[in-house]
Amino acid sequence: MSIGRRTFLQSALTVAATAGLSDRTSNAATPSSNAQQQMETGRQRVPRDRIDPWIEVDDRLLKANVKAIRQLTNNRSIVGVIKNNAYGLGLVATAKYLETLPEIVALAVVKVQSAIELREAGIKKPIHLMALFPKSAAKELAHHDIQPCLYSANALELVEPMYELLRRPVDVQVYVDTGMSRMGVPYRKALPWIEALAKSGTVSLQGAFMGFTEDAEFDREQLQRLQILAKEASQRGYNLGKLHAASSSAVFELPEAHLDFVRPGIAIFGGYPNDPVTQQKRARLQTAFSLKAQVVRVEQLQTGDSVSYGRNYIAEKPTWVATIPTGHTDGYPRKGVEGGRILIGSETYPVIGAVSASHTIVEVGAEKKVNVGDVATLMGSEHPEIDPNWLSSTTGVSVYDLFMHLNSSLPRYSA
């Protein structure tokens, strides 16, 4: 989604100023709240002398985003989707923090390995696995009390080992395909399939869920398909349990889809799922991570000097440039060169030349306002111009990619 850069920036600045956030620094937490947070999540503070890129996560912003989602959904309970390394913020530490929030009733992932990793790390709240699992993993999932979703023709065969281990009906979620054609039992086939599950006595239906195509008109039809299925099942004496459908987009756009639970991902982390200009007027989300590194080189270019691969930038007059040792393999998008800016001190500077695998260069201008060792923030919520929602709108890179492409090998520290 491409939006006017100026429009987003103006409204972001207004909202930030209203919320008193425009001068927030990454070290604003009080020592005691930080100590508490480190205890809960295991995240450490960034070492003072770190040069290589790192990611800081601000749990206070996660909490504020969860509150914003609650306000939008008339206090619905939240199944927090933390797929893909918790949208880049770090799976285990993020889960540890989110499970302390009473609004979060369960966490959801899409990989068997992630579900098990969460339990092994001590996560206690219900974990939904929104994915197909191999029969060989069934007992381990049961052992870890992970709630699988079922949708396939061999669903009963898959839960059999779980039933054997637990010696009671297995808590499951049913994934219904109402029009996405990606995952789930097709809604047309769902009723007899659910009937067979229920009659088997090996499962206990805890919930049924679906995903939206995020096509405004069709979403309503999809929702109806789920609701009709739930009604027909109930007429036959089968209760599907809690219904949930709304990911972040429907949290904002489709109140009738809020059902028993909502199931957002990106909004928890501060990303607007669709148009940030309109959505931020309804709820203020804040990007809960920052991508940072130290400046490693500052030099003055002479007129005619060029910058980076392809000589994409030629200095028209003497100008200072600064190099940040962070590139597209770390998660800063190649397209950052098309309008991206980076925060150093209290000012943002334009990205020039090319974003290479491990380096990004900014134009500092006629005066040397930046020094080697300064901390550069490439993305985050400390300034509207480095907010991934804004970077997305100016470069055309999906905000989902900006979150989820953060390199998983970078350390995650507490803000």
Ligand SMILES: Cc1ncc(COP(=O)(O)O)c(C=O)c1O
């Ligand atoms: C089944 C399901 N539900 C919910 C979500 C959360 O989506 P979003 O990040 O748009 O809120 C996802 C993410 O792709 C998903 O696959």
